[in-house]
Amino acid sequence: MPDVNTYFPDPTRPRPVLPGEYPLWEEALGLVNRDLAATLPDQEPLRLMALPAWDDGDGLDGARGEDLYVTMANGEWQGNCLEADAENGHADAVASLADAVASVADAAQETxxxxxxxxxxxxxxxxxxxxxxxxxxxxAWWCSGGRSPREPEHIRAAVGALDTLGRPHRPNRKQRRRER
Ligand SMILES: [Zn+2]
Incomplete structure (x- = not known):
């Protein structure tokens, strides 16, 4: 006889999102994971996990009725679920990659x-x-700048592009530094 959990999976435990289920969110997480690998190379990639959505009666809980979270490799996370945008909350409704990247970047940062x-x-x-x-x-990742007025706030790099900055092992970059 099949285990009862086959029919009634534990609704309090997040499940890993499978490849292809939420393509825009997965693409967004891929970009953020590039930044994680570039800055904290010892960390395993972040993951997308799904939990049944809380029904708050707003009718926006999406076809799949799930909330998505950006978690560490071990499944732990901090903060709120991913939101498509400020007005249309549920993850199923995300309209563009930029919206997904903005939300995933914030969630990943918090986690x-x-x-x-x-x-x-x-x-x-x-x-x-x-x-x-x-x-x-x-x-993009924005920095508030240094204390000196000569170091104003600035955009450091697009999300997903932190690995293009100051990588000492890039031969062409080393070359240019030596020539200076
Ligand atoms: Zn800066």
Missing amino acids: VSELLWQAWPVCGEHGLGMHSRVTDGEV
Whole structure:
């Protein structure tokens, strides 16, 4: 006789999202995981986990009735579930990759910084924790800058592109430094 849990999976336990279930969210997480690998190479990639949505009666709980969370490799997370945008809450309703990236970046930041007890991601120039910001339809990591007026707030890199900055093992970059 099949286990009762086959019919009634534990609704309090998150399940891993399978490849292809939430393509935009998965693509967004792929970008954020590139930044994680570039900045905290010892960390395993973050994961998307799903839990049955709380029915708050707003009719926006989506076809699958699930909330998505960005978790560490071990399934732990901090903070709220992913939201498509400010007005249309549920993850099923995400309209664009930029919306998904903005939401995943914030959720990943909360999970990583709270569970590892450190600011993440950190600006390589100023040593400050950065925040995601949407500019020209692209989501980027924004830094508030240094104390000097000559170091104003700035966009560090697009989300997913932190690995293009200051990587010492890039031969062409080393070459340029030596020539200076
Ligand atoms: Zn900075």
